[in-house]
Amino acid sequence: MNKKEFIKKVQYMLRFIPDKPYIQMYYFAKFKKFINFNNPKTFNEKLQWLKFNHRNPEYTKMVDKYEAKKYVANIIGEEYIIPTLGVWEKFEDIDFGKLPNQFVLKCTHDSGGLVICKDKSKLDIEQAREKINRCMNTNFFYIGREYPYKNVKPRIIAEEYMDLEGQNGEEYKIFCSNGETKIILLCKGVAHSYTPGSRTNDYFDANFNRLPVVSLNPNSKGEVVCPNEMPEMKRLAEKLSVNIPILRVDFYLMNGKIYFGELTFFHNSGISRFEPDEYDSIFGNLFTLPDKQ
Numbered sequence: 001m002n003k004k005e006f007i008k009k010v011q012y013m014l015r016f017i018p019d020k021p022y023i024q025m026y027y028f029a030k031f032k033k034f035i036n037f038n039n040p041k042t043f044n045e046k047l048q049w050l051k052f053n054h055r056n057p058e059y060t061k062m063v064d065k066y067e068a069k070k071y072v073a074n075i076i077g078e079e080y081i082i083p084t085l086g087v088w089e090k091f092e093d094i095d096f097g098k099l100p101n102q103f104v105l106k107c108t109h110d111s112g113g114l115v116i117c118k119d120k121s122k123l124d125i126e127q128a129r130e131k132i133n134r135c136m137n138t139n140f141f142y143i144g145r146e147y148p149y150k151n152v153k154p155r156i157i158a159e160e161y162m163d164l165e166g167q168n169g170e171e172y173k174i175f176c177s178n179g180e181t182k183i184i185l186l187c188k189g190v191a192h193s194y195t196p197g198s199r200t201n202d203y204f205d206a207n208f209n210r211l212p213v214v215s216l217n218p219n220s221k222g223e224v225v226c227p228n229e230m231p232e233m234k235r236l237a238e239k240l241s242v243n244i245p246i247l248r249v250d251f252y253l254m255n256g257k258i259y260f261g262e263l264t265f266f267h268n269s270g271i272s273r274f275e276p277d278e279y280d281s282i283f284g285n286l287f288t289l290p291d292k293q
């Protein structure tokens with residue numbers, strides 16, 4: 001049995017562990033402590049609590065990368081949506097001849113099933129097929145038990161390519177609670193890259209004051225100027241987060257134009273390490289949990 005087959009078998013076996021003990025194991029492996037489900041205080045604990053105590057069938061549509069576009073366009077307008085070039089249920093159905101020279105392939109039901117094509121003549125079709133099919137055969141729910149993903153229909157979509165790695169591209173992740181901005185995260189660089197230093201993360205409060213916190217990726221160097229489009233991004237995010245206790249709304253900002261990215265209910269699946277550690281509690285205090293559903 002090779003490494004890939006072994007990992008696949010382990011992932012399959014983990015499916016049979018009930019959600020709550022699995023999440024306690026998942027959380028303990030990261031933080032070396034257990035979640036206080038009776039009185040969650042930190043940001044990560046509150047996200048884990050929401051996985052079990054706040055489930056809404058509509059959230060499945062909101063995390064589906066194809067359906068979310070229609071959902072969001074209906075609320076804030078079609079002008080913020082990155083155009084979809086096609087949607088398919090199997091990789092073999094994709095007609096690459098009809099796609100432009102640059103495009104992005106995504107799986108609709110997970111996080112990470114991404115193929116970026118900057119030059120179609122150089123695209124390794126077999127490598128793309130392997131990555132997409134691997135993601136298509138994975139139910140993202142079982143990794144972190146994020147309930148909205150459990151029943152998303154696996155599909156493949158192609159989108160217009162956005163040059164986010166260039167100097168004119170930025171990604172803003174706005175954390176909201178019941179229609180109010182709480183935290184802003186600015187990400188720059190190559191997404192889904194494991195190369196050290198290829199991506200930076202900078203956290204800000206709701207008024208875009210920089211916070212002395214590091215998580216996942218290093219901070220950028222130098223001053224960060226609040227973009228003129230920030231009030232509009234906050235307005236859109238707040239409109240999308242009404243009656244939702246914690247929602248991260250992602251936007252791309254390209255040459256002064258705002259594009260919707262995705263909706264996320266469980267930032268980093270609720271296992272984000274913050275430095276200094278006190279920011280897990282500071283961020284947690286910003287969000288009030290609802291009554292159990």
